[in-house]
Amino acid sequence: MTLTDGSRPGGGVVAADHVSLRRNNLSVVLRHVRSDGPKSRARIAADTGLNKATVSSLVAELVERGLLRDGRAESERGALGRPGQLVELDGSAVCGVGAEINVDYLAVTALDLSGDTVIERRVPLDVAHLAPGTTLDHLAELVQHAVTAVTARGGQTAGVTLAAPGLVQGTTGSLKLAPNLGWGELQIVDEMRERLGGPAYAVRVDNEANLAALAAYSELRKESGSNVEDIVLLTGAIGVGGGMVAGGHLLRGGRGFSGEVGHMPVAPAGGICGCGRTGCWETVVGLTALLNKATDADDPVRDPSLDVEQRLAEITRRAEAGGARTLRALADVGTWLGIGGAILVNILNPDVLVLGGYFAVLGPWLKEPLESAIRDRVIAPDGGGCRVVQSELGFTAAVRGGAQISLDQVFLDPTLIGRDATGVAQ
Template identity: 55%
Template structure:
């Protein structure tokens, strides 16, 4: 179920071998279809290798991948013609005689689109293959107060803006990945249950493809959906401050709390793809009501809704979903920095609650890093002290099991970045999806 998500892990994991499999090398060369399949696989091999290792000479690529030099030269020439790699500076280190010219990932010609639907905002973001952000827009929207059809109308409009920006830049959009805080039927593209959105059995992918039909006719590309915290974990693994850490737990602090777990360099999806609902660990059976229908779930104690109940009155601007989320968190941070007692007490309770729940995860998974994302990252300096105190008291292994806590550098954009990066997998799997520059010029 998670093959298309997990392929991102394989792309960024430095431990993964870049040598072609014996099965690819041994395919018979007398079948044209087989030859085409081998070439596509080898194009992908070289493109991924350059993405993972940086600029390399053709000889270096041949040595690293096991392909012969003539094949590498032909593959590089095609990737250049597709606008996916470019010539770089000559490689001199360790060379004898004339240095080989370097080849490096270009990727400015294609874009992956990540879209996030959350309780009080929507986000759309476009990344190219070099992880450069080409477009990013977040709009405040009280999603839980609207019917799903109206929300999808707004999501389609925001996604259309991202596609139009790609067209303006001459970038080919190659996929859309939608992140949502929900139990997601990945294969069916259906939200099974989103407690904080009050959605059940909503066919999001079908709704989006219907709304984007005109754009998808012009730019054929897959539209997919996954849990936001899982995509956030993949985003952190691929391009965050702890990129490449093989064992990590990502905690997304939004209205609720989501979690993505990577174990041994693989996203933990579970038997049906529903893992990561850590916000619904029940810590206090007599606690506040949760959107899932139970009481005292972890997210009722440390989610943003719980934090705001402690820190501010209902009519306070920080509780206004029409305001931008980062603007609201800036208000909370300024109050804490100026010593507002109610704010500091609220953040102290949230930090301690984070430590209680995170200690369970550390005891179970023994991650190398716990990454605090979303609003946890925004207010992290006020949360880390009480959180660490609880971890030291509750984690069984000495020194918190070797785990450290880091604040996300991606913040509220982790899920949309992870989604955009996953969308780019189509090109990394098959670079031939991108037209040759000569063909594009003649058709234009």
């Protein structure tokens, strides 16, 4: 959209301000319906302070863009007269895509505006032993598959957000360091855009633990009566990452590099980490550490070509069968998880410590030694009031968070979505 620069007589600034004001008001109405549920136009006007004629015009435009639709007629509480026509989110027309790169798999998810899953796919891949370009080729195929599925159902792709396990700078679209992948400086967004053919939709990148934390936070907020504002998510695979939400806002740090909790030095006499340092937390709680303790070198569960959930299902089976070596390994990892977790609880005092990734899958065996270590090591009474929960999102958390980030841009600026409700976002 072209805006006048305000330098000519005749109110260029006013024109620009009018466009910005309308964009903002569209966002206000759309976000209000998302947060408060279906409402009549009159109720939206009363709640937002916008006049009724403006709200009617805004709703009409949001319907044209496939973001809202008319719902049932209903008398709202306290309202007099005829039932009002409610408006509600139209989830089907617009989708966000999240795509994840991890050490031993790639994944993709597309969510519509209502948060429903359109497509979800994960493929095992030994990423750590592949060149970055080869991995991105595979990831681009997965993303294109998801975009095609969105288009086939008459939807628009609002954007794609990549989840990467390492230091990323979203503002520049670059991956600075991913030690467990062996990747260094990489303009990952530019590389992906080229492979996707220079798409009209936006492509972004974020840290996979940050995205998983956003998804976990949304999951907790959906619980009945939940008023959680501060969480720490620990996500475990080969590496270990952390995402922190404080006061409802993701903590990224001064340069966007926060959350690398897997590299806290907690075991000085421990093993060598993928980052090259000794005794990082992930050397004693990462999936590799668990498998080294619980299995022999030739055990099939160490095979990275097997899907991670298949490998964890076998560990679960052995634990449920009372396998002594497996149970000892889980207890040891759980204790180390609590040692590092206590450091985070002492510093951040979260309401909830969320276990994600493989920690969530094996939570029934990790949780008790984890909670015991937190009680012993957190200085505040009763562990600072922090409760430990297992995420229900499993290995989908990062891709779901990525899809949410893509959709959030639509709620902030609904004009990103064209008025034509089919095809790729205009």
